[in-house]
Every structure is written in structure tokens, then in C-alpha cells.
Amino acid sequence: MAATQIIFWFLSVLALVSALMVILSKSPVYSVLWLIALFFAISGHYILLNAQFLAIVNMIVYAGAIMVLFLFVIMLMNLNNETEPQKNLWIQLTGAISGGCLLMLLISLIKQATEIHGKRLIFENGTIGLIENLGKSLFNEFVIPFEISSVLFLSAMVGAVVIGKK
């Protein structure tokens, strides 16, 4: 087993465990902290695929900014076990079943997808994730989708400011 494989298994286990703990932990603050751990694990996977830019942006944007805001809101609302209304068993069961159905659906779709059949992951020496190649393909091949998504972001920002002013 090479070092890459050991790291891969470690990160996968970490990602799955922390994803489960996000749902299972009682206190919302712990959920947020597990979610941060999950983002770290996923960033680790990106690094294994040599997509360093993606890994670090995932950390800056999700773990560094969005999760801080989540934590912010949860701390302000001060959701503790005592004050939070406990959902009854039936609702939990329904949630578990519908979530399980969605998972089945996704797995069967991925298994059927012809695009990924016979493809293998390129560890360590893929170059598409490096910032230079990424920038070139974003600004040459995908200029129009890129610019349209930036307009989308702008409108979201304007919307946030308008709501904030009210």
C-alpha cells in the first residue's frame, strides 16, 4: 500500500464519520464543527487529485467564511439541547427512509452513468486542477458560463444588500 492509498483511506473514513456526526450530534455547535472537519477531509481529497486550487478555495470559502457565519448564527440563537424541541420518532423515521431512497437513487444513477465507466482517478500527476490550467480553461473555453455566473453572484449580492437595508 502506497502512502497515497493510506491517506486516501484515512480521508475517506474521516469524511464519512464526520458527515454522519453532523447529523447525529445533538448540539448544533458540534454539528458545525464536524461539518468543518468534513470540509477538511474533502480538501484533502482534492489535494490527492492534485487540484490544489480547488482544495484551498474550498477551505477559504466553505470552512473559512460560510461556516463562520453558520457558527455565528447558531451561537447567537443559542440552540441548546434543552431548548430545542425534540422531534418525535415517526418524523425521524420518515426522514431516514426518504433520505435512504434519495441515496439509492443517486448510487444507481452513478452506477449507470456511461461517462465515468472505465475511468480511473489520476492521483498526483493530473494537471487540470493547478491554478494556471484552471484559469486558462475558465477564461478561454468557458468564458460565457463564467461571466453569467458572476452576474448571478452580483444579483445575489444586490439582493442581500436590499434585504439588509430593510
Added chain:
Amino acid sequence: MNILVIDWLIFAEKLVLIAVIIFSSLGVALYTTFAERKVAAILQDRPGPNRAGPFGLLQPLADGVKLFTKEEIIPNAANKFLFILGPGLAMTAALMTCAVVPWGNKLELFGRTIALQIADINIGILYVFAVVSMGVYGIMIGGWASNNKFSLMAALRGASQAISYELAMGMSLISLLFLTGSLSLKTIVEQQINNSHFWNIIYQPVGFIIFFICALAECNRTPFDLPEAENELNFGYHQEYSSMKLGFYLFSEYINMFISSAIMATMFFGGYDMPFVDESKFDPNIAAIIGIVALMVKVVIFIFVFMWIRWTIPRFRYDQLMDLGWKKLLPLALANMLITAFFILLQSNPIKF
């Protein structure tokens, strides 16, 4: 069975390098606390700490022993695990940044070339950003877990301040990155060492000033030390902390100061470049040592400026802080970015008049 295929020599080399850098950052932070008290004393025209050892030089050790031997108190209502995790996170985030700073060029020992940088990754500066944004969690978690309203207020202030100033910081850096065309700190330093190129401060003075102000805010230094504003929030996020956990918080602030000075020196002031000297003429080992000394001198100057500001300028009010971040620094950084982009475009496509 051979489980791990690793070049053990490189492994050992990096391990030694990491140990040396972390211990020297801790040592520098230790003596920065002493320097802070001395600088404060000089600015306020009093002798400062002068009892322990010659010139009071053993004062930081005495402080450390004091912190270690104090009683460790965990409040009953606190969340125990997070209460302990908070200072640990603050310290880890502070120390992690030093991985990408090039502390010098290459050393040649025992027939091996050792680069004086833990990792030269091609996204160096973004890595610094990621770790800096992690630093907020130490304050937030510590403040929340103390279960104290003042601590919580301070934690929220700290988080919102860090998020607000990160934006302007990133914008000011983008204009620098336009010029360098590389995110690797090593490449940025090498460009500045090149004789035909000046230090980046010449090209990006406005960017540097914005970056410097934001660095003050990110390190929670006066005039931006609202998270620990003692006259409104008692002691801020570390009010419930005692003993070495408090020490960790105080220490991580000084380490942050040290590392951010190193980053500023690297990006805007040539890093380990000694001005007016051509290092390539010397023996590589001597050149490396000269480089480390040059970087350290720059860092010490920056740390002194940090302290000078702390003991000169009073604290901002909270709305003034937000005003400065969002309404002054961010537009200024955006304008700086657009102007830089315009000139770079002009340089690459010259217009004929």
C-alpha cells in the same frame, strides 16, 4: 513487506526544519512579549521590566513559569471539550502559516541541498489565507464555550471583524498577484531579488498600506483589538481562561504578529533579499545566512511598528471599525485593483499615439 515508500532523508530533513521553525517562532513570540513591555515603557517614558536577569531579559521565562503554575480553572457552566479546544485551535492556526514562508535560500550541508522552506506549494499565498480564516475559530469557540455573555460578545465581534477585513486584504493582494503572476511565495521573492526588478512595495504602495491595516485587524492588535476591549467587555473572549490556556491565547497573538510580519516582508519587501548586495557572489551557505538575517531584521522592524501603533493610537469604536473596513478600505482596494489591471493591460498591449 514495504508499506511506505518514502524518501526517509527528505522526511527527516523536513521534520528537523519544522521543529526548528516552530521552536524559533515560539522563541520569537516569547521575546516579543518582553519587547512589547519594553517598547511600551520607552514610549511612556518609564523603565519597564528590569528586575529578572540583566535588563530584565529573563522576564518572559518568569512570566511563563507564572502561567504554568497558576491554578487551572474550568467554569462549571462551560462546555469542557470546546473550552479546551479553543486555545489549541488558536495556537495551531497561528503556527500552521509558517509552512509556506521562505525563510532563506538554500543551505548546503553534508552534500545535500536543503531549501529553507517547509513546502513550496504553487498556491502559497492562498494557503496563508485559508489558515488565517481558520484562526477565527479559536476565538469563536473559546468565547462561546466559556458560557459568558461578555466572552460571546467578544467572540462575535472578533469573527465579524476578521471576515470584514479578510475581504479588503484579499483585494489588495489580487493587485499584487497581477504583477507577480504567481502565487508561490518563493517565486515572489525570487522575482524581487532579480536586479532589474525593485521590491514590490515600489509598485504597490497602496496595496501594502491596505494589507498592513488588515493585518493589524486580523491579529487583533490595537486599534482593532475590539474582541478584548477591556473597558467594555472586561477581557473579551479569554475572560474565563486562566493558566496556560490563557497563555496560549496571548501567545498565539504574538505568533500571528511574527508570521504576518514575515509574510509582509516576503511579499512587499523582498523577503530574504539583502538590499544593494548581490547574494549570488557569495558561498551559498553564507548567502543563506545573510538572507535569514535580512528577513529577521525586516520582521523585527515590522513587529516594532505593530507595537508602536499599539501604544500610540487609541481603539476604534465598533461602528468606526466596520466603516473603515467596508466603506473605505474595500473600495480603495477595488480601485487599486482596477488601476493596476489597467496599467498591466496597457503594458502588454501598448497603444500607439
